[in-house]
Amino acid sequence: MEDEKQILFAGFGGQGVLSMGQFLAYAAMNTGKHVSWVPSYGAEMRGGTANCLVTISSEEIYSPLTEHPLVAVVLNRPSLDKFETKVKPDGCLVINTSMVDRDPKRTDLMVLKIPVNELAEEMGNTRGSNMILLGAYLEKTSVVKVEDALQHFEVIYRGKKEKVIKRNREAFLAGVEWAKKNW
């Protein structure tokens, strides 16, 4: 329980936050960790924000929920507004600056900024922004090692089209590279 990490992903409905979290959970599971993934399913209705919480631990997970995640990955402004105050003291905040036009107010947090929408557009892969972010984040923090994640890519995307896997791998690697250079 001591090494239990809880990571929140939040953004608009279409930004791929749920699949980001699932990818991470898969990757962590494949490296032998206990994991859980839980979405907030806001409403039996259209649009709105989406978020999910991933827990990774080397022991049994009692609570897949928390008020205070260690890390919050926010892909848009409303998510920053909502979750900044919730992150654990000395936690981490990952911010998509393409969609967030303010700086965080807290000073005790490690803040990682990345303009994923621009990066994705540059790559000509607008739907890849979530994987770019994840690549960058893992490169920086090693919640799951980049090599391990890459190793399990095929397994995680089992059943998906070759092309899709390729595009996601490219986006993920682009994130890794960006982080190496910028963070």
Next chain:
Amino acid sequence: MEDEKQILFAGFGGQGVLSMGQFLAYAAMNTGKHVSWVPSYGAEMRGGTANCLVTISSEEIYSPLTEHPLVAVVLNRPSLDKFETKVKPDGCLVINTSMVDRDPKRTDLMVLKIPVNELAEEMGNTRGSNMILLGAYLEKTSVVKVEDALQHFEVIYRGKKEKVIKRNREAFLAGVEWAKKNW
């Protein structure tokens, strides 16, 4: 409670046992008694037997039900079979001999026999057999005085056609006469 009387009427569905009981309850109520009338509604289905229980008392009636009525008025054989054993010790059994082809077995009961179907057919009023029986019974036992019953005839049948009232009154009186002669 001491003078409480419970009278059971039983027969086939079409023999008018329910309305016999209701008539008696009305008549008793109109002479100032506490009364209740409760049918056994056998089944959400067709045919079969019908019976009802009338309670008459000068005090509040707690139980409109009993296992052991004081009187059983049986209009057919199955009813005799079913209720003969139930009647209170020293109670009374009124039997329609037109539809009952055996004698009662118990010896402690007052038994009153009357062939009401024949009497009704004689009168050319086949649907009047229940009122014949009631007339005879009241003449014999005075649960409600015949005069009182007659006095309330119009009230009880309020809303019914004049002709119907007349036919019922005639049948009732025929029963009274028959009882005077035969019982």
Next chain:
Amino acid sequence: MATVFKRPESLTDAKFHYCPGCTHGIIHRLVAECLDEMNIREKAVGICPVGCSVLAYEYFNCDMLEAAHGRAPAIATAIKRLKPDCFLFTYQGDGDLASIGMGEIVHASARGEKISVFFINNTLYGMTGGQMAPTTLLGQVATTCPYGRKVENEGYPVKMAELLAGNEGSAYISRVAVNSPANVVKAKKAIKKAFETQAKGLGFSMVEILSTCPTNWGLNPVDAMKWMEDNMIPYYPLGEFKVKEGK
């Protein structure tokens, strides 16, 4: 002498509980005769409604289920899907099928479920003592339309055969009556055709059968037959409304 008429094997020995002259009994017999003649009694599964025929499971000599009021088509759907070799029939009154069970019957027909529905239209709720049904005729008195059914209050009587014939999934839809020897013979033919439609896997089949309720109509059985002819048949025309031919 040869026996030309006797009790079908597909009926048990139990006596019907129906009122004297109630044509539920005739219809039971016709269904049973068809099961006999098609030799499908041992594959048949019948579903009783809630209505006067609620006890039909005591009469049909085959596997039987008692449904909740109106739900027979849903039950039949599941059984037919899971046991496609069985012959499924429901036997439903007009309260059961056309009132509370409207959703289930329309959808069973729309889905083209391969079941046979026998719909007994006697213009009211027999079992519960003569309340209005969706099929009660205009002007007809019932305990819940004591002043006679009026368009303004209760609307028009529904014509189930016509309604369901409109569904693509319906393969055989007809209306018959049992008010005369000739019509009884026709009714039996329709019932058999419904089973044949099922045997061929063509889709949903329903026979609407006009039936009497002497008790709640307040008529003797013979007059009830006449009343049906004079009042019901003009509003509920007899005939076939949908016939899909075999492949």
Next chain:
Amino acid sequence: MATVFKRPESLTDAKFHYCPGCTHGIIHRLVAECLDEMNIREKAVGICPVGCSVLAYEYFNCDMLEAAHGRAPAIATAIKRLKPDCFLFTYQGDGDLASIGMGEIVHASARGEKISVFFINNTLYGMTGGQMAPTTLLGQVATTCPYGRKVENEGYPVKMAELLAGNEGSAYISRVAVNSPANVVKAKKAIKKAFETQAKGLGFSMVEILSTCPTNWGLNPVDAMKWMEDNMIPYYPLGEFKVKEGK
């Protein structure tokens, strides 16, 4: 310059929660415009379904009720009977009206209830994430018919306008679409005619409105309009199916 197009009074200021390009919004506006033009907003009572339009009570600027899934016609029936001067309308999706609410809609129509029903047919369950509806087209994929709708499994898509037009109690039944400016104009005319039918007390009125669900169809809003034209309208022909004329 004169204002030729602005927000109708019968809508509140609330923004719609619908997905981009979802034509629920167009239909809301058309209904509101008719309330405005007939000057009946203050007598109107609207009933929302359970479906994407579950929040319509936040949008229509008149007395509104939220129904249980499928039951809007029953609710409307009671209100109209008790408050005959009110204008009752229900706004129902195809899951709401044609699946779970089949019993209620057929009977409201059969009884000739003087209510106006707007039936939004988008071939699937939008709100719950794209499950099959009774109106899903053959071959169409939905989350509960992942291999495409097949006659053998799910039967034929139901045609509600045609089905209800058969009921004597139906006074006005039509089908419209909102996939082009011309069709939007026609849709509004039909909606108004439904209200007029109610005003005249002629009976039950329903307008089936073909609508898009870009989200669950997996199409952008413009392509969704095209898909409607190419796939829905051929199966669900537009037009008037029943028109009772005034007295």
Next chain:
Amino acid sequence: MNKVLMKGNEALAEGAILAGCRGFFGYPITPSSEIAEYMARKLPKIGGIFVQAESELAAINMVYGGASTGTRVMTASSGPGLSLKQEGISFISEAELPCLIVNISRGGPGLGGIQPSQGDYFQATRGGGHGDYHTMVLAPASTQEMMDFAILGYELADRYRIPVVIMAEGTLGNLMEPVIVRDEVTNFVEKPWAISGCQGRKPNIVNTLHLTAEELEGRNRHLFSKYEDIQMNEKRAETFMVEDADIVVVAFGLLARVIKRSVIDARKHGVKAGLIRPMTLWPFPDEHIKAVTDTCKVILSMEISMGQMIQDIRLAAEGRVPVEFYGRIGFLPNPEELTREILAVAERKGL
């Protein structure tokens, strides 16, 4: 005092009309159908609305619609019909629409039979529908109470904006007794929330959807604070010879009244029996139970079921006296049988 001989079902229907009921929406089912039939005869003559719904589902939703107009409306049914109404009752409770729901109960489960039963106690008192809610539940014991509770029911329904259920055994619905016909009710509460077209005011909205957890929780807390008020103010029970009773029978409905006879008879046999008759099943009169736990030796729950109310009695007794059970199904037992049972329990307990 004008006494009229009436059936329980008729007395209830007439009571509702006297209380101003002007809308009946129902689907026939034995043994409740007489109520619908009475309404079908009477309502059209006094400007009321009678609709035979296509189903119990439609009926309860018509009640939802009718009640939302502020009109006093009702429905009546039995067993299977009540089950079909549970979704609607949950909605009506949440929307806080006052109305009367009558259960002239019969034997279950399933199709069961039409014999008298109290087996719907849990359904009525715990809310057979989904979510947290309560309806008030009144249990009359005489034809007179059938009328009086219909009138009372509407008063409570309007005061608390809550659906009120009247639950009576089929036998009581069929029981004919003299009834004092009450005066017509003339004072009604204002219902500014009612639906009628928004002329001259802001639109009214009747709704049970609460998408955010905060709003949903708020609504639930609101309902439960109302339920607390009701529990404070509206518990009703009749006690009969409990003061010195060693054995206190708890029973409701017609059964309870029959038991009065058995209590008297038991005392003739030297057993000090008494009776508590809950007249409200929800809120359950637990103080009446608590009050006897100091003085009596045993409580005996008598029900026409396999034992449901006994849970409420045990919850009230909190283990301070033993609570025993006697139940029948499909039978309204005779006083003789009930007396025998009281005596048997007394003997077992050495009383």
Next chain:
Amino acid sequence: MNKVLMKGNEALAEGAILAGCRGFFGYPITPSSEIAEYMARKLPKIGGIFVQAESELAAINMVYGGASTGTRVMTASSGPGLSLKQEGISFISEAELPCLIVNISRGGPGLGGIQPSQGDYFQATRGGGHGDYHTMVLAPASTQEMMDFAILGYELADRYRIPVVIMAEGTLGNLMEPVIVRDEVTNFVEKPWAISGCQGRKPNIVNTLHLTAEELEGRNRHLFSKYEDIQMNEKRAETFMVEDADIVVVAFGLLARVIKRSVIDARKHGVKAGLIRPMTLWPFPDEHIKAVTDTCKVILSMEISMGQMIQDIRLAAEGRVPVEFYGRIGFLPNPEELTREILAVAERKGL
């Protein structure tokens, strides 16, 4: 051991398939629809039947029909849908047809919302339908248990000829965790009562109608003797640190698992907390409660409702220790909040 990451809803569906489920009949409703969608994909490929019913009423009656053939069948729904199924569940219980009924629950009453809830506890455990009956009710707390209880559910259903309800908060349905996929079940009980055409045997009848009181009472007594067996044999609960606990929390479902964390945290704060997690809600594991009443100072019922299971706890505790309550609606509380509440109760009680 092959671990797969699965959502609770998927694990449950897959578990049912492994247990031999070959018929799914349902109507979509959030948050249960994924189960239907999973079945729609899988069943046709393995010779099973998937029917999207026109309504919950049709769905539960299809389950009645499907179960009567002896096939393992199921349905899944939530709040309002469960209410609509109550008539059918009453019928299925009476007819003693084994089947699985899943409630991935949401907030009520009325339309409510789709937030997690345990507010259908009464409905599930008391029988929201009419008459006296029970279903078995299983409450999983993990994705693994979603699968395992589906398999267990069918086993119990067949053994006792009883419908088994699995009740889980919406959050659990959506929760993804690694799951050990179980082996396919291969041993099934004989069902000589099943409907399939009477070839080679006497006709079978599935029926719930019992017109005479004697027959009806007999049926009810039969059902209740079965229920007694179940109560004897099938109560299940998990206990966690209760041996020395001063404060015992009772909670079920995912909530209970979250509370384990709070129990540990409370102990870090010096409060000896423990947890009893009923895995069967009916039969309720009252012995587990009774067992701690001698050792603990207070019991705390934690529920995502206004307080329903607390009645069963109080009935078990019989007044021997106080039973307190903490409830939220629409929220699955975080461990931090629950710890705070445990500490607060401990402080109030001077622990």
Next chain:
Amino acid sequence: MAKGRVSFFYDSCKACGLCVHFCPKDILDFDEDTINPMGFHPVVIVKPEECTGCAICALMCPDLVIEVEKG
């Protein structure tokens, strides 16, 4: 000699009169001297010799009271 022969399960007859009404030869009637266990006067054939064995009586009997032979 009669072309047909009808026999009755008297106990099942409810005296509804449908067979009496529909018999083309008009040769059936109620037996007023008998009451069967259900309380009805069951039907009997009055002129057996005229029976054609057409089975119309059986066809219209709702209670399967009548069996018909012919030949």
Next chain:
Amino acid sequence: MAKGRVSFFYDSCKACGLCVHFCPKDILDFDEDTINPMGFHPVVIVKPEECTGCAICALMCPDLVIEVEKG
């Protein structure tokens, strides 16, 4: 001079593109430089002078974003 004038409630625009598609003059487009509070690039008129005030854009807009004047 333009015959018509359209104005937009930008905050309500969901960038569905229906107005863009249906405008007979083809003079509407998305404003790629702006993100409204809902996260969309709202529609603007590119050639206001060509607007005829036909109101087809408004007719097809599901979100009542557009008001039209004419004259």
